[in-house]
Structures are given as C-alpha cells and as structure tokens.
Amino acid sequence: MTAGARRIVLIGCGGAGKSRLARRIATRIGAPAIILDDIWQPGWGPENVPAFRELVRETHRGGAWISDGNFAVATFDLRLPRADLIVWLDTPRWLCAWRAIRRPFARGEPHRVSGIVDVLRFIWNFDRVNRPRIEALRAQIAPGVPVMSLRTTADVDAFIESLVAT
Numbered sequence: 001m002t003a004g005a006r007r008i009v010l011i012g013c014g015g016a017g018k019s020r021l022a023r024r025i026a027t028r029i030g031a032p033a034i035i036l037d038d039i040w041q042p043g044w045g046p047e048n049v050p051a052f053r054e055l056v057r058e059t060h061r062g063g064a065w066i067s068d069g070n071f072a073v074a075t076f077d078l079r080l081p082r083a084d085l086i087v088w089l090d091t092p093r094w095l096c097a098w099r100a101i102r103r104p105f106a107r108g109e110p111h112r113v114s115g116i117v118d119v120l121r122f123i124w125n126f127d128r129v130n131r132p133r134i135e136a137l138r139a140q141i142a143p144g145v146p147v148m149s150l151r152t153t154a155d156v157d158a159f160i161e162s163l164v165a166t
Contacts, residue, residue: 004164005085006031006064011072011134012089013126014119015096015103021089021156022068029066030166034059036069049074070130072137080142087159088149096123 008025010018019035026033039055041048056075060067060082067079080086100119122130138147150156 005029007060007067007082007084008065009067009079009083009086010089011070011086011138012091013093013096013130014123015099016089016091017099017156018068018089021087021150022066024160025066025163028160028163028165029064031064031066032059032062034065034067036067036071036075040071053078070134072134076137076141080138080145083142083145086138086142086145086147088147089156090149090151092151093123093127096126 006029010022010025012018019033019037022033022035025031034056036056039059040052044052052071053074056071056078059065060079067083069075097120100123101116148159150159
C-alpha cells in the first residue's frame, strides 16, 4: 500500500518525530510537507479555529501532500477522508519526552523552556487521554483509510524506503 501513497497524514504524540518524518517523506516523494504547528499561530485561541480550518483546507487541496499533526477535532474531517494512508508515529514516551526537553534549545525553534512542564505532562498522559480520542475520531471520520504504526527507527527507515521516490 505505501508505495503509491501520495496523501499521508502523520499523527502521534508530541516529540514523536512527526515533523521530521513529514519532511523526509516529502523529499522522498516530491510532495509538500504541511506542518500544522506552523499554520497554527502563537496566541491563537478557539476564536481562530475557523481561520485555521480555512488555511488547512487550502493547503490540503493538492493531489499530494504529507500532513503532520493531530489537531484532531479541528482538522480530521478535512484531512483524513482525502488521505491515502494514516501513519501513527508510535514513538516510546521516554524518547518523546527527551526530544521535548531538547527542543527549546535548538536554533530557530519556537518552543520555549517555559512551556516544558505542560509539554511533558501532555506527553506523559498522551496514551491515556489523547490517543483514545484521536483514534475514536479517526475511526469515525476515515474508517476505510489504511493505518500504519511506526515505532522504531528501523520501522521509519523501512517505510521511507517503501515509498516511490521522485
């Protein structure tokens, strides 16, 4: 199935490596990487969801894209029905936490040290709180779209290799 996938949605915990994987896949298949965290603007709140949804709708109009991010309630109805494949990046919690701790120190990174406690709490509770919600919405909105789980670096590398390069 993966060889011909041209519209791929990547979901998973914060720090799982979704954005990095999106860029790798995009390079491999010659499609744009759409990073939802880059679309959602700092300082936006619930009143900005309609504008966010319109931007998401516009960026996902094409025939090929790699869409990175959960934003399940706000965007799954726009992205998942058009997807060829949904990839759960199922990175171990300890690795997600380590990446989240390191992230604010990377050059040009918008994440801040001041938010690290909230991010770590989110990561720690992801499997108990967010995963069931995300999975329920996924099953409701796009039950026929294939789902693949990638857990290890070897899984990710094999998946990249399975994609048809441009």
